[in-house]
Structure formats: C-alpha cells, structure tokens
Amino acid sequence: MKNHLLGISIANHVLLKGPSVEVSLNTCIEVLGESHEVDRCYILKIEKDCINYCYEWCNSGISPFLNNSNLKREICNEFSEILAKLSNDEPIYGCVKDCNNASFSRIMKDRNVQSYLFTPILENSELCGWIGYESCNDEKKWDNNQIVSLHLLAKNIGIRIKHDKIFANLGDDLECFNFYIQGSQYFIWELDLKTFTTTISHKWAEMIGYNTTGIVNTHDFWKKNIHLDDIDRLEKELKDYILNKAVYYEGIFRIKHKNGQFIWIKYYGLIKKDNSGKPIKIIGTHINVNEIKEKEIQLQISEEKFKFIADHNSDVICQHNIDGSYRYVSNSIKExxxxxxxxxxxxxAFYFIHPDDFRRVLNAYKKCIKYSKYRILTYRFRKKDNTYIWLETASKNILNEENVVVGVQTSSRDVSERIKSEKKIKTALKKEREISEMKSRFGAMASHQFRTPLTVIYSNAELIDLKTNHLDKETVNSIENITSRIKKEVDRMTELMNNILIFGKYESKKIKKEIKKINLNIYIKTLINTYFNKELQEEKIEIIIKGEKKVLHTDETLLTHILTNLISNAFKYSAGKSNPLIIITYLEKEIEIEVIDYGIGIPENETQYLFTSFFRASNTNTIIGSGLGLAIVKQFTDFLKGRIKLKTKENFGTTIKLIFPYEQK
Structure with a gap:
C-alpha cells in the first residue's frame, strides 16, 4: 500500500511539473508500473477512429508490444465492448480466466496476461485513451482504494492533455483578450522581448494610480518602481523563463503606487515564439492581491507564534496534507x-509506521478526515536509527473557511515506557491467573486424593465400633471415645476439603450461575432437615417468616453453600446456649435472611478479618473449623448480587443478615 501511495504521488507530481505531456506520460508509466508491481504498463490512445499502443513500460523478462501493428488491428476489431464501458468512465479489471469475451481472452493470453486493469482517460468527457496495467506472472488482486486512486490519476492525465492543447492553440488570440478583460480584475500587459518596452491596459495604470500617458513603458521605469527586495528575483525569473529554464512565469511582487505606498501584485505570463521557435514577446496578467497578502502576512505571524509554541513543546507537533505527507514538523522530533x-x-507519515500497525492507523486516519472527529491512537513509529518506539498521537482536522478538510494536525508523545509497564502488569496478571489456576487444580486434586483415605478411616472407625460390641461395657466406652474422636477429625477434614474445593473453583472463575425460581419457605425447611438432622436431635432452630411471600430467582446450589455455612456456625459456636434463629423478611424489592445465634460472638477488634480466607477468631481455638466458611459466604453473596451485614458482641452472639434482589440480571 505504501508503494502504491508513493507511486501515485510521484506520478501526479511529474504530471503537474513535466515540461510536456509526452515526457510526463513516459515517466508516469514507468513509475506506476514499478510501484504497483505489475508486469506491463502502457497507454492506448484513440486518434481518428484508430487505437495506437504507446508509452509502454515492461518489467524485467516481459516481452514489449510497442509498435506491434497486429495488436493495433486486433484492438480495433475486438475491443468494442470494452470501449463502451471505458467511454462511460468505468474502470475495467479482473482475471483473464474469468472473462466471457473469447476474443478478449485470446488477445490477453497471447500476451501471457493473467489479470488486468484499464482506467479511462477522458478529454472533455470524450474517451481519448486508457492506461493498461497487466500482470503476467500471477493473478493480481486489485483493491478498491487502488482502483479509485488510479482512476483519478487517469482523469488528471486527461486534464493535462486538455491544458496543453489549450495553451498550444492560444497563439495570437491572447491579444484579443484585452477587450474582454477590461471589466475584470485581471489587468493585461505585454512585454516586447526585442525592445524591452511594455504595453499595458488602462486599468493596469489605474491600479498603481496613473493613466496610460503618465507611465513610461520602459524597463527603467518598472525597475525604479518595483520594491528593491523583489527586483533581482523578478529579473532572474524572467530571464530563466525566456531561456526555457523555468516552465512557468508567475509569482508575486511589490510595486510602488503613485501615492508612495507599495502594493502587492500577482503576475502570470505566457511566452510567444516565432516560427523558428525564437521568443518574441510575453503576454500576461496582473491582479491586485494587496488585501489577500496583508491577511497572509497576519496569518504568517500567527503561524510563527504557533511554530514557537510547537518548537518549545516536548510533544512532536505536526501538520499533514490530506495524503498524510508532512508540511510542518516541530523541532522536538529530533529529540x-x-x-x-x-x-x-x-x-x-505512513511510511514510518510499523507494518503490524499500518492498516489500523491508515483506517483511523481516513475516519478522522471523513468524520472530523478528535482521535487518539497508539502505534509504533520508526526512528532514524531504524528502531521502533510507541507513540500516542492525538489528531484533529484542519478546516478552511468553507469548513472543508484541508489537512490534519497531530500531537505525538513517546509512551514506550508506559507500554512496557502495561505489558509487565499484563504479564504479572497472567502469572497470577496461572498461580490461581494451579492452586485450584491442586485443591481439586488434594480434595479428591484425601476423600478416599478419609472414607476408609471413617468406615474402619465404625467397623471397630461394631467389632467391640461383645466386650465389656468399660472397654466399649473407652474404644468408642477413641473412634468418636477419629470420626470428628474425619468430618473436620472432609469439611475442610469441601470448602477448599469450592473456594478454588470460585477463585479460578469456574463457577457459573444457574438461576431458577425457588420457594424460599419450603427451601429453608428442606435444607435444615437435610443438612442438620444430627444437630436437631440435640437442639432446635426456630424459623420466623415476615411479609408476603414472593418468588426468589437465584442459584440454589450457591445459596445452599451460603446458608449451610452460616447455620453450621450458628450451631457450632452456640453449643449450650439458646437455640439459633432464622428470620426471613419479604420486602418490596429485596429479601432479607438473618441467621442469629446467642453463642460466643466475635472479639470487636477482629471483625474486620472475618471474611478473609483461613481466618479464625481468637476465641475459637477449641472449636473445629476451617476458616473458609465466611469467606465462601462473602464470595457467593457478592456473586448473587447480594449484601452482608454483620452484628456481633463477644459472649452475646452474632447476627448475620443477607440481602438479595428477587431477580438476577
């Protein structure tokens, strides 16, 4: 894409500045062929109902067809369908193998062509020829941007051809323009190159405060009245134009008005030659641009102020033309x-962007121009030593007085260190996730590996109880005390393994919500009877329901983990005290579930650590626990969009209130 843009830019430059259309087209064809990586590039020119093949460029190893008379006849006979499309200003492209025109396919195959593109050249809306691009070694794919830009280039060729014809036919007719230009702001003058005397229009004289009789039409008169800073330049430009060292004679100079002030004049001249090619006179126009120039000077002052600010800014301040080329760059670019x-x-600018970022930056640039939106973009840019750094660039369109985009202003800063830091953070987060996943896998593996031996230990303890039934009572009681401790420790280990497994799943983000409707009143009673049947043999837990019952949408499994942990703690830490209490309150938009016990409570200075993994209060050393229960409660409550409120006092008990929405989004 960069070669494409560069080739188009060079070809347009050659077309604009070339001395003649013939020289320009030869150079354009070579540049376009090389930059677009085709094998053959040429122009077919229509002249008097005949098509001539000319301006050909061929890649290395490709056969030329310039001046091939057989080809000319075939084109005239077989290209009628193509001529019709090209006359409608339509580019034609494709692969030869896909073409339905047998004659056209045969001609292309004889030239070893696999794919092609034709862009029409029109002069005054009439087809005068086209540019052909041919690929012989592969089936080149043309994207829309290339086709559009090459189509526009062909239009520029038609404009240059028309321009040259107009100026070639001017000749003596320019002398007639003085009559028609009297009413315009353009003032005619003529310089005789033999006598170096001038002829000027009446309005030209008025422009500088004279009439035609008050001006001496000699070289010395003009030299005396032209500003000293401009005279040497003007004389050199005139000499270069006469000697054919310059293509155009045009520019701006200052001339003294009769009142003594200097005014700015824009001039344009066209040379006239005799039949032998010798210059005989220059005919031109002048226009008073004093007001425009004054505004330009004020603008220049503003630009100098901008340049001063930009050059003393640590960011790189740039202004770009529409094609992305630099037209101003601040001094900070060197540093x-x-x-x-x-x-x-x-x-x-796109030539310096890292290949991996090129397409993204180019698309963003096009959107900036099209939608006039302020944009910030981060990408890699090549330094002079061919290394790349990260730039962060803010872009804003430059508009003219008609609010048409004429360029883009950018401000860029080096953010390489920030990018490195971000990468380090991403790497650290990745490692943290890996460690978390490893912990989760280890927890799952450990839980699985411990379950089997724990089950064996528990079953053997029960087997010991059965085997000792025939012994005396004192021995049986002694053995049962031992097996009871074994069973309690097995239960403790099982609870710990279950909690570690659940905790690990949550940490590794492997837990998913499965939301469904539940009747909370029935659910609570079923949960207590299922999970706390042993505790209920010794104690009771009272359930109080307040408000009008509503349907709760939640994940039953996660809610079970939450409530079994809270109810288990209520029984565990209130042994010998008043029975625990559950209060369910149906509010308008939320439901509250309170689990209350009247047990040992929690020391005030330790409540801040309650929901931390593996934390146990200092007054629970003699009570079996894993330190994971409340951490799991907090995690799953947050996961279900709920909130937790805790109220506790040492030796007086604990109240934990859960608040959930009725709906899960």
Whole structure:
C-alpha cells in the first residue's frame, strides 16, 4: 500500500511539473508500473477512429508490444465492448480466466496476461485513451482504494492533455483578450522581448494610480518602481523563463503606487515564439492581491507564534496534507525520533509506521478526515536509527473557511515506557491467573486424593465400633471415645476439603450461575432437615417468616453453600446456649435472611478479618473449623448480587443478615 501511495504521488507530481505531456506520460508509466508491481504498463490512445499502443513500460523478462501493428488491428476489431464501458468512465479489471469475451481472452493470453486493469482517460468527457496495467506472472488482486486512486490519476492525465492543447492553440488570440478583460480584475500587459518596452491596459495604470500617458513603458521605469527586495528575483525569473529554464512565469511582487505606498501584485505570463521557435514577446496578467497578502502576512505571524509554541513543546507537533505527507514538523522530533524537521517535510507519515500497525492507523486516519472527529491512537513509529518506539498521537482536522478538510494536525508523545509497564502488569496478571489456576487444580486434586483415605478411616472407625460390641461395657466406652474422636477429625477434614474445593473453583472463575425460581419457605425447611438432622436431635432452630411471600430467582446450589455455612456456625459456636434463629423478611424489592445465634460472638477488634480466607477468631481455638466458611459466604453473596451485614458482641452472639434482589440480571 505504501508503494502504491508513493507511486501515485510521484506520478501526479511529474504530471503537474513535466515540461510536456509526452515526457510526463513516459515517466508516469514507468513509475506506476514499478510501484504497483505489475508486469506491463502502457497507454492506448484513440486518434481518428484508430487505437495506437504507446508509452509502454515492461518489467524485467516481459516481452514489449510497442509498435506491434497486429495488436493495433486486433484492438480495433475486438475491443468494442470494452470501449463502451471505458467511454462511460468505468474502470475495467479482473482475471483473464474469468472473462466471457473469447476474443478478449485470446488477445490477453497471447500476451501471457493473467489479470488486468484499464482506467479511462477522458478529454472533455470524450474517451481519448486508457492506461493498461497487466500482470503476467500471477493473478493480481486489485483493491478498491487502488482502483479509485488510479482512476483519478487517469482523469488528471486527461486534464493535462486538455491544458496543453489549450495553451498550444492560444497563439495570437491572447491579444484579443484585452477587450474582454477590461471589466475584470485581471489587468493585461505585454512585454516586447526585442525592445524591452511594455504595453499595458488602462486599468493596469489605474491600479498603481496613473493613466496610460503618465507611465513610461520602459524597463527603467518598472525597475525604479518595483520594491528593491523583489527586483533581482523578478529579473532572474524572467530571464530563466525566456531561456526555457523555468516552465512557468508567475509569482508575486511589490510595486510602488503613485501615492508612495507599495502594493502587492500577482503576475502570470505566457511566452510567444516565432516560427523558428525564437521568443518574441510575453503576454500576461496582473491582479491586485494587496488585501489577500496583508491577511497572509497576519496569518504568517500567527503561524510563527504557533511554530514557537510547537518548537518549545516536548510533544512532536505536526501538520499533514490530506495524503498524510508532512508540511510542518516541530523541532522536538529530533529529540524523540532522531530526525531533523526539514528532512521529514513532504514525506508520507505512513511510511514510518510499523507494518503490524499500518492498516489500523491508515483506517483511523481516513475516519478522522471523513468524520472530523478528535482521535487518539497508539502505534509504533520508526526512528532514524531504524528502531521502533510507541507513540500516542492525538489528531484533529484542519478546516478552511468553507469548513472543508484541508489537512490534519497531530500531537505525538513517546509512551514506550508506559507500554512496557502495561505489558509487565499484563504479564504479572497472567502469572497470577496461572498461580490461581494451579492452586485450584491442586485443591481439586488434594480434595479428591484425601476423600478416599478419609472414607476408609471413617468406615474402619465404625467397623471397630461394631467389632467391640461383645466386650465389656468399660472397654466399649473407652474404644468408642477413641473412634468418636477419629470420626470428628474425619468430618473436620472432609469439611475442610469441601470448602477448599469450592473456594478454588470460585477463585479460578469456574463457577457459573444457574438461576431458577425457588420457594424460599419450603427451601429453608428442606435444607435444615437435610443438612442438620444430627444437630436437631440435640437442639432446635426456630424459623420466623415476615411479609408476603414472593418468588426468589437465584442459584440454589450457591445459596445452599451460603446458608449451610452460616447455620453450621450458628450451631457450632452456640453449643449450650439458646437455640439459633432464622428470620426471613419479604420486602418490596429485596429479601432479607438473618441467621442469629446467642453463642460466643466475635472479639470487636477482629471483625474486620472475618471474611478473609483461613481466618479464625481468637476465641475459637477449641472449636473445629476451617476458616473458609465466611469467606465462601462473602464470595457467593457478592456473586448473587447480594449484601452482608454483620452484628456481633463477644459472649452475646452474632447476627448475620443477607440481602438479595428477587431477580438476577
């Protein structure tokens, strides 16, 4: 894409500045062929109902067809369908193998062509020829941007051809323009190159405060009245134009008005030659641009102020033309990127962007121009030493007085260190996730590996109880005390393994919500009877329901983990005290579930650590526990969009209130 843009830019430049259309087209064809990586590039020109093959460029190893008379006849006979489309200003492209025109396919195959593109050249809306691009070694795919830009280039060729014809036919007719131009702001003058005397229009004289009789039409008169800073330049430009060293004679100079003030004049001249090619006179126009120039000077002052601010800014401030080429670069570019500002002027910015970022940046640039939106983009840019750094660039369109986009202003800063830091953070987060996953896998593996031996230990303890039934009572009681301790420790280990497994799943983000409707009143009673049947043989837990019953949408499994942990703690830490209590309150938009016990409570200075993994209060050393129960309660409550409120006092008990929405989004 960069070669494509560069080739188009060079071809347009050659077309604009070339001395003649013939020389320009030869150069354009070579540049376009090389930059677009085709094998053959040429122009077919329509002249008097005949099509001539000309301006051909061929890649290395490709056979030329310039001046091939057989080809000319075939084109005339077989290309009628193509001529019709090209006359409608339609580019034609494709693969030869896909073409339905047998004659056209045969001609292309004889030239070893696999794919092609034709862009029409029109003069005054009439087809005068086309540019052909042919690929012989592969089936080149043309994207829309290339086709559109090459189509526009062909239009520019038609404009240049028309321009040259107009000026070639001017000749003596320019002398007639003085009559028609009297009413315009353009004032006619003529310079005789033999006598170096001038002829001017009446309005030209008025422009500088004279009438035609008050002006001496000699070289000395003009030299005396033209500003001293402009005279040497003007004489050199005139001499270069006469000697054919310059293509155009045009510019701006200052001339003294009769009142003594200087005014700015824009001039344009066209040379006239005799039949032998010798210059005989120059005919031209002048226009008073004093007001425009004054505004331009004020603008220049503003630009100089902008340049001063930009050059003393640590960011790289740039202004770009529509094609992305630099037209201004601040001095800070040397410190950041190593380039001198002048060496970047007219170069295309996209050429320096990292290949992996090129397409993204180009698309963003196009959107910036099209939608006039302020944009910030981060990408890699090549320094002068060919290394890349990360730039963060803010872009804003430059508009003219008609609010048309004429360029883009950018401000760029080096953010390489920030990018490195972000990468380090991402790496650290990745490692943290890996460690978390490893912990989860280890927990699952450990839980699985411990379950089997714990089951064996528990079953053997029960077997010991059965085997000792025939012994005396004192021995049986002694053995049962031992097996009871074994069973309690097995239960403790089982609870710990279950909690570790659940905790690990949550940490590794492997737990998913399965939301469904539940009747909370029935659910609570079923849960207590299922999980706390042993405790209910010794104690009771009272359930109080307040408010009008509503349907709760939640994950039953996760809610079970929450409530079994809270109810288990209520029984565990209130042994010998008043029975625990559960209060369910149906509010308008939320439901509250309170689990209350009247047990040992929690020391005030330790409540801040309650929901931390593996934390146990200092007054629970003699009570079996894993330190994971409340951590799991907090995690799953948050996961279900709920909230927790805790109220506790040592030796007086604990109240934990859960608040959930009725709906899960």
């Amino acid at each position: 950041i990127l190593g380039y001198e500002p002048d060496e970047m002027l007219d170069k295309i």
